Amino acid sequence: MISANRKAKYRTYLDGTQSKPGKFFDWILVGLIAYSVVTLTIDTLPGNSPGLTRFLHISEVVITLIFTLEYAVRIYLAPNRWRYIFSFWGIIDLVAVAPFYIMLGFGIAGVDLRGVRAFRLLRILWLLKLARYSRTLARFRRAFELAREELLVYLLMTLILLFVSATGIYYFENPAQPEAFASIPHSLWWAIVTLTTVGYGDVYPITAGGRFFTFFVLMVGLGIVAVPTGLVSSALSQARREESDIRLAELEAEGKGDG
Amino acid sequence: MISANRKAKYRTYLDGTQSKPGKFFDWILVGLIAYSVVTLTIDTLPGNSPGLTRFLHISEVVITLIFTLEYAVRIYLAPNRWRYIFSFWGIIDLVAVAPFYIMLGFGIAGVDLRGVRAFRLLRILWLLKLARYSRTLARFRRAFELAREELLVYLLMTLILLFVSATGIYYFENPAQPEAFASIPHSLWWAIVTLTTVGYGDVYPITAGGRFFTFFVLMVGLGIVAVPTGLVSSALSQARREESDIRLAELEAEGKGDG
Amino acid sequence: MISANRKAKYRTYLDGTQSKPGKFFDWILVGLIAYSVVTLTIDTLPGNSPGLTRFLHISEVVITLIFTLEYAVRIYLAPNRWRYIFSFWGIIDLVAVAPFYIMLGFGIAGVDLRGVRAFRLLRILWLLKLARYSRTLARFRRAFELAREELLVYLLMTLILLFVSATGIYYFENPAQPEAFASIPHSLWWAIVTLTTVGYGDVYPITAGGRFFTFFVLMVGLGIVAVPTGLVSSALSQARREESDIRLAELEAEGKGDG
Amino acid sequence: MISANRKAKYRTYLDGTQSKPGKFFDWILVGLIAYSVVTLTIDTLPGNSPGLTRFLHISEVVITLIFTLEYAVRIYLAPNRWRYIFSFWGIIDLVAVAPFYIMLGFGIAGVDLRGVRAFRLLRILWLLKLARYSRTLARFRRAFELAREELLVYLLMTLILLFVSATGIYYFENPAQPEAFASIPHSLWWAIVTLTTVGYGDVYPITAGGRFFTFFVLMVGLGIVAVPTGLVSSALSQARREESDIRLAELEAEGKGDG
Structure with a gap:
């Protein structure tokens, strides 16, 4: 021992x-x-x-x-x-x-x-x-912790948007493309690929209604996709500020110890 | 009763x-x-x-x-x-x-x-x-309210950009691809899919003129797509500040009541 | 008269x-x-x-x-x-x-x-x-004016990146796909579609070297695409500050006139 | 001489x-x-x-x-x-x-x-x-220098995410598409194209498991793609502040020399 x-x-x-x-x-x-x-x-x-x-x-x-x-x-x-x-x-x-x-x-x-x-x-x-093994990575983790609650709400908003989009496109495209948009779960795949702007091209609307709906959904969606950018970057700068505050406090404490 | x-x-x-x-x-x-x-x-x-x-x-x-x-x-x-x-x-x-x-x-x-x-x-x-049912969601709604006017103008700018892009690509691509770019409404679909960077791949320019125009439109478009990011994130931080001000005021009022 | x-x-x-x-x-x-x-x-x-x-x-x-x-x-x-x-x-x-x-x-x-x-x-x-006809649009124009010099440099950086990417992918893919990547101008189209993350899917690398190069270019490219976001949003908040300063000055001037 | x-x-x-x-x-x-x-x-x-x-x-x-x-x-x-x-x-x-x-x-x-x-x-x-040959470009270089450490960590995070995504999709899609997802290196190509939201459409998941995994990876990935935006734009504003500080110091020094 x-x-x-x-x-x-x-x-x-x-x-x-x-x-x-x-x-x-x-x-x-x-x-x-x-x-x-x-x-x-x-x-x-x-x-x-x-x-x-x-x-x-x-x-x-x-x-x-x-x-x-x-x-x-x-x-x-x-x-x-x-x-x-x-x-x-x-x-x-x-x-x-x-x-x-x-x-x-x-x-x-x-x-x-x-x-x-x-x-x-x-x-x-x-x-x-x-x-x-990385100090900076610790700062990223701290930033994600700080923004956790808002990121969760953002995730919920995204989920709601995905379901509403999938239901809408199912309504417009199902009669025209009964295989690609066979059900709401199938349409969810379209909603994921479109709202993240990946756009593989395996499913896409071909009716005028579906295309107009896609435009509408994307206009709302881009506003929502913009959200995590703001959340993560403001949390990151807060984490950076916290760190320098801690380092300052340490330096001051050392200064007192020496003085 | x-x-x-x-x-x-x-x-x-x-x-x-x-x-x-x-x-x-x-x-x-x-x-x-x-x-x-x-x-x-x-x-x-x-x-x-x-x-x-x-x-x-x-x-x-x-x-x-x-x-x-x-x-x-x-x-x-x-x-x-x-x-x-x-x-x-x-x-x-x-x-x-x-x-x-x-x-x-x-x-x-x-x-x-x-x-x-x-x-x-x-x-x-x-x-x-x-x-x-969510407090944080209320903050998001407040943020969208704060940025409403600017988001509307952004939407207007996007609409103008979409129409100008659709007309331009119609001019360049209609002679080469008379089906995919049959009219300005058809070209609008291309403009939506391209400027949101979704890029399904169902319609795309094939002429040198159309491709150069696409490059030009995307350079302008990326600057415009960047706009909501800034709007939403600054509105979100303003909403957060408002909230903490209200909470501070409440705490002070409580403090006075106790003292 | x-x-x-x-x-x-x-x-x-x-x-x-x-x-x-x-x-x-x-x-x-x-x-x-x-x-x-x-x-x-x-x-x-x-x-x-x-x-x-x-x-x-x-x-x-x-x-x-x-x-x-x-x-x-x-x-x-x-x-x-x-x-x-x-x-x-x-x-x-x-x-x-x-x-x-x-x-x-x-x-x-x-x-x-x-x-x-x-x-x-x-x-x-x-x-x-x-x-x-819009006041808020004037603010957007002012923001673009404020960031003009930096946006131009950003455009120059993008152009350099596009040419370097096109030359690189031409080197890797031309032997494997002599039609899609027939020359640097042809490869420029790939560079535009890829670096803006549109990704139509009409041209894409198929060799291991070309794919690795694409990864490298995208890692650099995403950092550069992030630039206008920051430029536009900080210019927009500066334009907003300027406006409220002007309005404050007007109100003060009125106050003096009245007093 | x-x-x-x-x-x-x-x-x-x-x-x-x-x-x-x-x-x-x-x-x-x-x-x-x-x-x-x-x-x-x-x-x-x-x-x-x-x-x-x-x-x-x-x-x-x-x-x-x-x-x-x-x-x-x-x-x-x-x-x-x-x-x-x-x-x-x-x-x-x-x-x-x-x-x-x-x-x-x-x-x-x-x-x-x-x-x-x-x-x-x-x-x-x-x-x-x-x-x-450009003053503003010097500012961009300074900004990238300031954010270098964080950008490197971001690159490391992206690499980890790419490898984890590729392994996951390989697990889900390899049995259904043994050619497109033949190995982890093949799947890495899918991960690069998807997480950067380029989405050429040459490889994409077709199983329910693979699609659900894609959704999950994209939700995490969009948060990570948001990181460089914040890093670059905050570094850029810091570089701008440094510059104006230097110019102010120069003006002051000149003022003293004259006075």
Whole structure:
């Protein structure tokens, strides 16, 4: 059993952006995550040689074992273990390794391969672990937190707009294009593609009524699409201000300590 | 006949975000609205079993009756009945139930089914009733009110731009694509799809002149599409400031009352 | 010959947003412009009856004569005639009527019909006359003036980006799609459609290199498309501030006059 | 050997926005750059006559020689030569002429024509030299510098989002469309085209799961696409403020010198 002091010191090695071993450790983990995403991407390519596939799978096993070790060490070093396990980062760390062991279990139990392969794709969530290693990213997270309530209302407004648009276009286009606009759920796909201005071109109105309705919906929709821009950017500048206030307060506190 | 005091108390049950029965009642209405939109959506799916269709229609009747009751109670409890009936919310509440009774009337009179089915789609307007139940949504409405005049001018500018673009592309593309750009109304469809950057790909210029004109129109258009973003986000921050001013004034008034 | 005082009074009838006859006159002109745009639009529809076409053409002649009269009266009433003629509004007023007379001249000279028809489309420029009649529109014009220099630089940046993108995609895609990306001018069309996020789908990269290049260009491009949003909205708020400053100064001046 | 004073004077001729010969020289270089981009563009057109091609190539040689001379003079006049050579502008000036000489070398060595032709396209980078000649453009560069760290984090977030989206859509669509969504790299193309709202329409989901996932990804994605708008516009206004501060300080300094 090691002392609490020692644990605190080791913790700075894991998370630390100040200590040298901490930075070194960070870069290794970031490199492992990037490497694992690349292997996952290559693994899905059709026509890989059996040798390459074998190598990619061994890579996967090794990296998962490293992340399992990291997870175990983090639990061991945490001042409050359960709090870490149920914290945002604790869950991310678990989600990053769990699929492998569940897959292993299924593999032993003899479940069919296709489902197992899909499970392997969950490795992409390792990318979320990257969010721990950047100061500026923390500012983005703070900004999304600040604007959360308004973003939720914006999402609700968008949902209402999507349903009303889908119902309207269903009314206008269903008689003319009974396959593309077969029902409101089908029309919802049109509403999503149109209001986000993606416009694939797989479904579009051909009647005069439907086109006029599209114009009307887009005029309202562009006003609504403009909303998150304002929300996110004003929240971002608020987060930046908060940060500099905190840094100022720290500097002042240091100044008093010295004086 | 119940007293005015009692009425005021019951009103808090309907609208109240503070009183407990008010909150409970709100959640029931929100749930009913969500349920009815889901049933409407499912109802339009082709190939439903007769049993499901029957169940969906009974649901519709029950919910309409509940909303009719709500409408009647709101009229009864209103301090000024005619003012409520012609208020924004009064009209929304009426529009939510009226189609059912008009439909019923038509059904009894023996009008053909297709028109009746379209009428049923008006149930989607029940979604607008949701706007009553959110504080943040009220802020959005206030923001749109603040920017109303400028948004109208923006709409006018967009309309002018659309007509000028449609006339221009008609000049360039009509000789080369006499079907897709058959007239200015046909070209307007192109202008809408292009200037909103949806770009379905059903109509696009193929001549050098038409393509150069498209570039020119898009350069101007992107500047104009940028306008609502600024309008909505500045109006939104003004609405937020107003709100906090009101809350401050309330707190001060409370402070004086206590002191 | 009428006195300068009288002229000034009549001028308020033409432009005035305060005087009653001025407002009345404004609404008539706005109505005529709207009517003439509608007739132009209908006129391009294929399959109009000869009677309708005749009626539309007579409408056109009548409205042009009214606008010619308006132009003559404006010149007559202007304090400095040449200055009005070469002012922004003077040129717009001339451009609104000139095509008709040039067309008439060509018609008499016996030039072929197709060119004449295209000339008629210039009537759409009457829409620009609408810009005279709105206070808020004046604010938009002021905002565009304030941001003019930056918008020009933005346009230059966009042009550079378009040429660099077109050259890049030409390098990657020309060997694979020698028709769609036949030359840099052909590739410019792709660059315009892609960087404005319209994406018709008539040309798109199919090689891995071209797709990676598209990703790179879009990442840079989205940052640049974001520029006018900021420019226009900050200029718009500056224009609004200027206006309220002027109104404040006017109110103060009135206050001093009264006190 | 000329004196340092003289060199400084000549330098103002090259860069100067104040001195008359400096401005004259600037306009000539800007004109040459524009001319060379036009010749490059025309050169790629199929079906040019041999005479035109010959003329374009001679133009290219002449302009390259002029820019080589400019580069040599700039090195000669620089107060610190190596610092200029490795500065941003020094590298741009070199990149503008180097391809020609490398091409010449390859041509003499007898390398195949296709590679040489691609090299010639690098002339498009001459456009970057334009960035030296505008004050407002300097403000844009300053703004991008100010927001650099945040823009990098935004790029990282976009990359993570793209990979997660591609993996998700691969899971949903690969069984239904094994060719369009053959692997994660193939799906990345879909993610790029969709999240930037370009939407060519060459790949799009057709399963209910894939469409629902697209909706989810777009809701998150629009919030993220909104980020650079805020970043760039706030950085731009900061850059503008800095500039006016500097100008104010200069005016004050002048005032003191005079007083």
